[in-house]
Amino acid sequence: MQKKAILLGSDAVAHGVKLSRPQVISAYPITPQTHIIETLSEMVDKGELKSQYIKVESEMSAIAAVLGSVSAGSRSFTASSSQGLAMMHELLHWFAGARLPLVLVNANRALGAPWNIWSDQSDSFSQRDTGWLQIYCETSQEALDTIIMAYKASEQLMLPIMVMIDGFILSHTMEQLLVPDQQEVDEYLPAYRPPYQLDPDNPLTFGGAAQPDLFYELKKTFSETMTEALTIIDNCQDEFANKFGRKYKPVMRCLEGDEKSDTALLCCGAMTGTARVAVENLRENGTSIDLYKLRLLRPFPNRELAEALKDKKRVIVLNRACSYGVGGTLSQEVRAALYNLPQRPLVNDVMISLGGKEVFPETIAEVVGNREQLSAIDCNWL
Amino acid sequence: MIEVRVHGRGGQGGVTSAEMLAIAAINEGKFAQAFPSFGPERRGAPVIAFARVSEQKIRNRTKVYTPDVVVVLDPSVLSIVNVEEGLKSDGILVINSAKSLSELRSEYGFKTSLARVDATHIAMEELGLPITNTTMLGAAIKARSLVPVEALIGPLEVRFGRIAAKNIKALQRAYKETEVDLI
Numbered sequence: 001m002q003k004k005a006i007l008l009g010s011d012a013v014a015h016g017v018k019l020s021r022p023q024v025i026s027a028y029p030i031t032p033q034t035h036i037i038e039t040l041s042e043m044v045d046k047g048e049l050k051s052q053y054i055k056v057e058s059e060m061s062a063i064a065a066v067l068g069s070v071s072a073g074s075r076s077f078t079a080s081s082s083q084g085l086a087m088m089h090e091l092l093h094w095f096a097g098a099r100l101p102l103v104l105v106n107a108n109r110a111l112g113a114p115w116n117i118w119s120d121q122s123d124s125f126s127q128r129d130t131g132w133l134q135i136y137c138e139t140s141q142e143a144l145d146t147i148i149m150a151y152k153a154s155e156q157l158m159l160p161i162m163v164m165i166d167g168f169i170l171s172h173t174m175e176q177l178l179v180p181d182q183q184e185v186d187e188y189l190p191a192y193r194p195p196y197q198l199d200p201d202n203p204l205t206f207g208g209a210a211q212p213d214l215f216y217e218l219k220k221t222f223s224e225t226m227t228e229a230l231t232i233i234d235n236c237q238d239e240f241a242n243k244f245g246r247k248y249k250p251v252m253r254c255l256e257g258d259e260k261s262d263t264a265l266l267c268c269g270a271m272t273g274t275a276r277v278a279v280e281n282l283r284e285n286g287t288s289i290d291l292y293k294l295r296l297l298r299p300f301p302n303r304e305l306a307e308a309l310k311d312k313k314r315v316i317v318l319n320r321a322c323s324y325g326v327g328g329t330l331s332q333e334v335r336a337a338l339y340n341l342p343q344r345p346l347v348n349d350v351m352i353s354l355g356g357k358e359v360f361p362e363t364i365a366e367v368v369g370n371r372e373q374l375s376a377i378d379c380n381w382l
Numbered sequence: 383m384i385e386v387r388v389h390g391r392g393g394q395g396g397v398t399s400a401e402m403l404a405i406a407a408i409n410e411g412k413f414a415q416a417f418p419s420f421g422p423e424r425r426g427a428p429v430i431a432f433a434r435v436s437e438q439k440i441r442n443r444t445k446v447y448t449p450d451v452v453v454v455l456d457p458s459v460l461s462i463v464n465v466e467e468g469l470k471s472d473g474i475l476v477i478n479s480a481k482s483l484s485e486l487r488s489e490y491g492f493k494t495s496l497a498r499v500d501a502t503h504i505a506m507e508e509l510g511l512p513i514t515n516t517t518m519l520g521a522a523i524k525a526r527s528l529v530p531v532e533a534l535i536g537p538l539e540v541r542f543g544r545i546a547a548k549n550i551k552a553l554q555r556a557y558k559e560t561e562v563d564l565i
């Protein structure tokens with residue numbers, strides 16, 4: 001039985017983590033993520049969650065602490081945001097390269113300067129080449145569910161997964177959701193059985209040096225695992241849907257109807273909710289338009305995305321992260337995935353928000369209304 | 383969909399008001415959201431919080447710009463914040479004030495429907511503190527029947543524990559004592 005609950009997004013994340021039974025948690029506070037680890041530390045203090053909570057003096061230490069605990073064979077958790085995630089950068093590469101499973105929740109927030117604490121996906125998008133899987137969530141329910149699925153996939157793949165919620169927009173909003181039953185989660189996600197671990201009785205070398213040819217071979221294997229990861233993630237999502245009734249896919253079509261529409265909007269994260277309102281309004285006013293959300297940024301679902309968008313004439317990508325000098329980071333990924341289609345759609349790159357700039361349904365409708373005037377090459381700023 | 387904006391000062395529990403309202407509405411089978419004005423916490427500064435209540439699933443993630451109900455927890459913000467901003471023409475302003483409805487209208491020039499209650503006085507008598515977030519919930523649901531009074535009792539009991547009874551009494555008193563002037 002799943003229990004109806006009314007929770008802040010950050011508490012929904014904490015519940016997802018608790019249900020996944022991590023043995024070690026280490027994190028350093030940063031707005032807007034702090035509520036997640038505050039709630040978890042309370043859960044540990046009250047004995048509701050049997051986990052070792054390691055207090056640290058920085059995000060670098062937090063990621064280092066869980067690097068150690070996962071190496072020793074413990075399911076672990078950390079969370080961060082913005083500058084905190086940036087500070088972890090060096091060990092993010094190390095974590096993935098060492099093939100260690102972990103779930104990290106990042107509350108998306110802008111990177112300074114100038115100082116800004118609001119929602120912006122540049123922090124996690126700029127970690128996309130670290131070898132971590134990345135999943136973006138539209139709602140708190142999706143975040144809670146994704147954490148549980150992410151642990152399962154991460155331990156099957158022996159790769160770390162970053163789960164994103166938009167800072168404030170999800171983390172600080174209270175809404176209703178269903179919390180799965182612990183016993184059912186335990187059936188879905190059995191205890192972590194590491195294939196190798198730090199053990200004084202069975203000494204192994206972790207992260208040792210690799211000569212050029214071996215390094216190349218290891219990275220080739222890594223890359224192949226990343227490709228297989230799509231199937232494994234999908235299997236974990238399907239198994240979750242069978243057990244808990246909520247279906248998730250790497251790319252999801254958001255609204256029924258208008259199958260024949262030749263124009264699509266694409267975005268990721270909580271903005272999808274507002275885009276749904278915009279698309280419903282546009283359709284009521286006679287504009288035929290489709291909406292897709294991307295959940296999985298790494299591995300990038302190239303084939304799934306190309307299949308979903310192959311009949312479209314135009315795809316408008318709404319970005320909340322910028323690769324300066326090119327444009328919206330998500331747009332570049334979408335363009336690359338669609339390039340080999342025999343008749344590829346035009347991709348309009350739109351920078352809809354950075355640093356918490358409000359995304360109104362009307363703003364999205366206006367972008368769609370002016371689509372003929374949008375640049376097909378340059379990034380379109382509002 | 384009914385949208386609510388709560389004005390207060392940081393630390394006065396405006397977010398809790400919005401959350402209690404959302405929880406009560408959800409328990410009544412509706413859909414709801416509650417959230418603060420996103421930003422750093424600022425004790426003592428004028429702050430706002432929001433709630434949405436709807437019969438349908440709520441997808442919109444913007445702040446509330448055109449509220450149906452505006453609740454003012456602290457009368458001292460009236461002179462520094464335009465609490466009427468964006469209020470729908472058929473909306474209502476619910477103010478904690480010792481002043482009469484006509485005094486409020488003449489002093490601030492309010493044109494919309496108005497409700498008032500001396501929530502600070504009630505809170506001092508019932509709670510012994512000038513914290514009006516739960517008291518003003520009684521006024522808000524008198525002004526616009528968002529949820530029945532009884533629907534707030536459960537959420538308050540969960541949130542306030544041993545001091546819930548006093549808060550519930552303050553809320554019920556405000557519900558009775560609130561004066562409403564519909565335009």
